[in-house]
Amino acid sequence: MTTQHPHRGDRPTLEPFVRKLEYRTKLGKADRAALLALPHTLKTIEQHQCVVREGDRAQYSCLMVSGFSVRHKTVAGGYRQIVAIHMKGEMVDLQNSFLKTADHGVQMLTVGTVAMVHRDEIGNLALERPAIGRAMMIDTLVDASIFREWIANVGRRDARTRIAHVLCEFALRLKLAGLGRLTNYRLPMTQQQLGDTTGLTSVHVSRTLKSLEADGLIQRLGQRCIGITNWKTLADVGDFQSGYLHLRDDEPKLRQSMN
Amino acid sequence: MTTQHPHRGDRPTLEPFVRKLEYRTKLGKADRAALLALPHTLKTIEQHQCVVREGDRAQYSCLMVSGFSVRHKTVAGGYRQIVAIHMKGEMVDLQNSFLKTADHGVQMLTVGTVAMVHRDEIGNLALERPAIGRAMMIDTLVDASIFREWIANVGRRDARTRIAHVLCEFALRLKLAGLGRLTNYRLPMTQQQLGDTTGLTSVHVSRTLKSLEADGLIQRLGQRCIGITNWKTLADVGDFQSGYLHLRDDEPKLRQSMN
DNA sequence: CGGGAGGTTGACAATCGTCAATCAGAGTGG
DNA sequence: CCACTCTGATTGACGATTGTCAACCTCCCG
Numbered sequence: 001m002t003t004q005h006p007h008r009g010d011r012p013t014l015e016p017f018v019r020k021l022e023y024r025t026k027l028g029k030a031d032r033a034a035l036l037a038l039p040h041t042l043k044t045i046e047q048h049q050c051v052v053r054e055g056d057r058a059q060y061s062c063l064m065v066s067g068f069s070v071r072h073k074t075v076a077g078g079y080r081q082i083v084a085i086h087m088k089g090e091m092v093d094l095q096n097s098f099l100k101t102a103d104h105g106v107q108m109l110t111v112g113t114v115a116m117v118h119r120d121e122i123g124n125l126a127l128e129r130p131a132i133g134r135a136m137m138i139d140t141l142v143d144a145s146i147f148r149e150w151i152a153n154v155g156r157r158d159a160r161t162r163i164a165h166v167l168c169e170f171a172l173r174l175k176l177a178g179l180g181r182l183t184n185y186r187l188p189m190t191q192q193q194l195g196d197t198t199g200l201t202s203v204h205v206s207r208t209l210k211s212l213e214a215d216g217l218i219q220r221l222g223q224r225c226i227g228i229t230n231w232k233t234l235a236d237v238g239d240f241q242s243g244y245l246h247l248r249d250d251e252p253k254l255r256q257s258m259n
Numbered sequence: 260m261t262t263q264h265p266h267r268g269d270r271p272t273l274e275p276f277v278r279k280l281e282y283r284t285k286l287g288k289a290d291r292a293a294l295l296a297l298p299h300t301l302k303t304i305e306q307h308q309c310v311v312r313e314g315d316r317a318q319y320s321c322l323m324v325s326g327f328s329v330r331h332k333t334v335a336g337g338y339r340q341i342v343a344i345h346m347k348g349e350m351v352d353l354q355n356s357f358l359k360t361a362d363h364g365v366q367m368l369t370v371g372t373v374a375m376v377h378r379d380e381i382g383n384l385a386l387e388r389p390a391i392g393r394a395m396m397i398d399t400l401v402d403a404s405i406f407r408e409w410i411a412n413v414g415r416r417d418a419r420t421r422i423a424h425v426l427c428e429f430a431l432r433l434k435l436a437g438l439g440r441l442t443n444y445r446l447p448m449t450q451q452q453l454g455d456t457t458g459l460t461s462v463h464v465s466r467t468l469k470s471l472e473a474d475g476l477i478q479r480l481g482q483r484c485i486g487i488t489n490w491k492t493l494a495d496v497g498d499f500q501s502g503y504l505h506l507r508d509d510e511p512k513l514r515q516s517m518n
Numbered sequence: 519c520g521g522g523a524g525g526t527t528g529a530c531a532a533t534c535g536t537c538a539a540t541c542a543g544a545g546t547g548g
Numbered sequence: 549c550c551a552c553t554c555t556g557a558t559t560g561a562c563g564a565t566t567g568t569c570a571a572c573c574t575c576c577c578g
Contacts, residue, residue, distance in 0.1 A: 055502070071407070073407060073408070073410075073411040075411055075415045075416055075498055076416075076420070076498040079415045080415070081410060081411040081414045081415040083407040083410045083411065084407075094400070095400045095403070095404070098393070098396050098397050098400050099397065099400055099401070099404070099505050100505070101502060101505075103404050103407065103408070103502055103503040103505070104407055123393070126392070126396070127389035127392055127393055128389070130386035130387070133385070133386055133392050133396075134357070134382070134386055136396070137357050137385070137392075137395070137396060137399070138357050138358065140396070140399055140400065140403065141353070141354045141357050141358055141399065142358070143403060144354070144399065144402060144403045144406060145354070145358070145362045147403060147406035147407060147410060148330070148332060148342040148343075148362065148363055148406060149332070149362070150410050151332075151340060151342045151406060151409050151410050151413060152332040152334055152340040152342065154410060154413050154414040154458065155340045155413040155457070155458030156334045156338045156339070156340040156458055157334055157335075158565075158566095159565075159566070161335070190523085190524060190525090191524075191525065192524080192525095198414070199413065199414030199415055200566075200567090201566075201567055201568080202524085202525080203525095203526085203527090203566090203567075203568080203569095204565090204566060204567070206525060206526060206527085207526085207527090207566095210526080222575085223576095239334055239335040243314070243360060243362055244362040246358050246359070246360075246362070417533075417534095418533080418534070449555085449556060449557090450556075450557065451556080459534075459535090460534075460535055460536080461556085461557080462534090462535075462536080462537095462557095462558085462559090463533090463534055463535070464557095465556095465557060465558060465559085466534095466558085466559090468557095469558080481543085482543095482544095519578100520577105520578095521576105521577090521578090522575100522576090522577095523574105523575095523576090523577105524573105524574085524575090524576100525572100525573080525574075525575095526571100526572080526573070526574090527570100527571085527572080527573095528569105528570095528571090528572105529568100529569090529570095530567100530568085530569090531566105531567080531568075531569100532565105532566085532567070532568090533564105533565090533566080533567085534563105534564090534565080534566090535562100535563080535564075535565085536561100536562085536563075536564090537560105537561090537562090537563100538559100538560095538561095539558100539559085539560090540557100540558080540559080540560105541556100541557075541558070541559090542555105542556085542557075542558090543554100543555095543556090543557100544553100544554090544555090544556105545552105545553090545554090545555105546551105546552080546553080546554105547550105547551095547552085547553105548549105548550090548551090548552100
């Protein structure tokens, strides 16, 4: 785990994070500056390493700068449930700024860099600057909306639908983060991990992916790359409607490709 | 649906709500007064009636004054997943103050009274008064924590464990809201609704409850009253640890009864 | 070239859903 | 007070989806 001191270059490290917040809220120049100036420590974390452990009293909230991470809970019997996946620009653990102990762990899916911000820094900024407070509240509420969709996904959909659904969600979110296209993206998860996010076993994930491929809905291009051959049909099979992501209404390209 | 004008009596309608916020945060006298003075409309809503419909652009956030409500999503095939249950003092739809369209519906489980607060009123209060903003952020984050636990519950636990788990959660939350005891409480849900919260069918809920009763873990006292014969064992079977509810550390009675 | 992680496959088992019939209990109206 | 009705709970037989186990394969990487 490499630790660096706060970045002072011309492309601020926290820029993707600010851009994500601004996607749904207006921020003033001063707000933006205050966010970019958040004191932070950059850490490069290896694949599979834990960022936060369940039960920790974490002093830091972390923002993804590069790479992918997951939030997960462990249940009796040692089984694991992934409850969220995070990518560039996302706030993984805002709750560490407001709650005492972590109710879940955070683990890197790939190597990546995170910006660790002390809990007080981020909490105070949210409370002092209304626009930032609003932006963080919205971000948190959208997160919660995704949690709700995931409850419905694992609670009331069969394996085929569940997997098609998460494939659609990832496609859209990756595109939004500028990390892929709707038709072709890299999903850095093993089938075991995909099972942990959908409440299935890796064996059944394997079978289901194969069946989706056989039906011409997706393509698997080695190296964990997914090709979505037919977005509309896959979204249909996955019972996927993007409303719960609370995207802006005015994203012409996105809406176009979603027809 | 009965509509009344804002309450002006000596026991303010919004008091349970303020008490819930104060359970986890300190509020000043002025903050408390500002919250209690929130302009609102009281509505008495009948059982089964919808408070918010999925897809609505709701102008109001609602606070539970009495009765129980659920938040639910509908998936393809008409199946339903309950994603949250709310009781006296809880904020059901804070998100309506910050997000545009509702990604889920809200329905009354019993008759009850809700206080409808205009989205701008509650949003502005949160942004103008740091202590209130903090309290609402914490409330939202605890909500999110419960969502995550529910993802794990329906994703990675079997029927018996799932049901034991929600029975424990409800017992604790009802006790906290002053609506029941750990050993004996009224749960106003049909088995169908219990199935919708745990991702099971009502038939399987019936079988599972019977099995829990046969094993001496719970008692069913007609009229949807549940008796928890042996808390420790039920919590064990339900893989229930209360950490995710982020209760205060200093709740002596609660900790005592949870041994 | 070898090791290892991850993916695939088949046989079989368990959990849970479906369907349909029946039962229990609360509220209603005569 | 008693039939009547309606909703919800229970039960059994059966079937489908998904899990388990274990073997084997594939591909990346050193």
